[in-house]
Amino acid sequence: ASLVEQDLVAQDAATQRYFLGQAAIHIGLAALRQCEPIRAGEPALLRLQAELGVTCFIAVMGNLGPTILRIEEPPLAVVVNVRAGSVLPLLWSATGQVFLAFSDDAQLPRQAADEYEAAPPEQRSLLAGPDPVALVRRQVREQGCAIVHDTLLRGISAVAAPIFDARGHVVAVLTALGASNGFDARPGGTVCPRVVREAADTSAAMGFAPP
Numbered sequence: 001a002s003l004v005e006q007d008l009v010a011q012d013a014a015t016q017r018y019f020l021g022q023a024a025i026h027i028g029l030a031a032l033r034q035c036e037p038i039r040a041g042e043p044a045l046l047r048l049q050a051e052l053g054v055t056c057f058i059a060v061m062g063n064l065g066p067t068i069l070r071i072e073e074p075p076l077a078v079v080v081n082v083r084a085g086s087v088l089p090l091l092w093s094a095t096g097q098v099f100l101a102f103s104d105d106a107q108l109p110r111q112a113a114d115e116y117e118a119a120p121p122e123q124r125s126l127l128a129g130p131d132p133v134a135l136v137r138r139q140v141r142e143q144g145c146a147i148v149h150d151t152l153l154r155g156i157s158a159v160a161a162p163i164f165d166a167r168g169h170v171v172a173v174l175t176a177l178g179a180s181n182g183f184d185a186r187p188g189g190t191v192c193p194r195v196v197r198e199a200a201d202t203s204a205a206m207g208f209a210p211p
Contacts, residue, residue, distance in 0.1 A: 037163050037172035038070050040205045044174060044198035045072050052191060054178040058163075059088065059095045060171065061103070065111075066096045091115045091136065092123070094146040094160035095173045100133070101140035102162045102170040109133050126151050145196050147185050157185045159192045161199035166207030174199040 003009040007023035041058045048056045049072040057071035066088040082088070090096035091112040100108050112133045116124060129135045140146045145161040152158075158177035162170040176195050177183070184190040200210075 037165075037202070037206065041163060041172060041174060041199075041202040042070065044202050045070060048072075048174075048176055048194060048198055049074060052176060052194065054176050054183065054191070055082075056174070056176045057082070057084075057095075059173050059175065061099055061105075062087065065090060066093065066099050066173065068095075089115050089152065091127075091133065092119070092148070092152045094148045094158035094177070095175045097136055097140050097146035097148070098160045098162050098173045099170060101137045101146070102164075104169070109137070112136075123151070143187055145187075145192055145199075147187070147192065149180055149185065155180050157183045159185050159195045161196045162203075163199050164203040164206065164208040166209075168208060171206070172202075174202065 004011065004021070007021040009018045009024065010021040011018050037060065038058055045056050045058055048054070053074045055071065055073045057068045059066045059068045061067070064087045068082060068084055068086045068088070071082070071084050088095050090100045090108060092115065096112075100112050116127070116132055124132075127136065136146075145159055147157070147159050149157045156177055157180040158175055160173050160175040163172040163174055165171045174195055176191055178191075185192060203210075
């Protein structure tokens with residue numbers, strides 16, 4: 001009765017069953033508007049950095065491409081030329097590959113194809129097949145994450161996983177990277193399952209419910 005009085009629930013006159021009222025709907029919409037991937041993902045970022053001892057960051061899709069907004073580095077960080085504000089390629093970075101695989105933006109595959117054509121032959125040889133962009137998209141979707149070895153920076157490996165909002169759109173990417181010789185980037189290794197799980201938990205905090 002108290003919930004009905006506050007318009008948090010309402011009762012169907014025919015079935016006598018209760019459903020969410022207008023006040024509850026407004027509260028839910030307000031909560032969704034406050035859902036912001038950097039805020040929601042910060043606990044995951046801190047846990048990954050502390051427990052795995054690797055560099056971790058959250059990136060969003062900016063006007064110029066995947067852009068790092070929040071980064072955490074261990075005390076003895078691997079020296080890489082990425083900082084908050086750095087823009088990453090779509091095809092050659094794990095972060096970019098996740099956006100490429102899970103985004104609905106039809107422009108991204110074309111941009112990735114341009115990156116492939118502009119790359120030197122040695123770099124292009126890292127991606128085999130007649131349609132490397134389609135291959136990357138399929139592999140990342142099947143794995144649920146992107147894994148790269150030396151494609152962007154020599155000696156550096158990375159794992160990235162998508163963060164979805166309540167509508168199922170990828171709004172950010174959680175990435176961990178480190179020196180290839182000490183970074184277990186296998187799908188069933190120490191890093192990949194953790195990154196995927198933390199990204200999934202952050203998506204849940206954003207209101208995403210997987211099918």
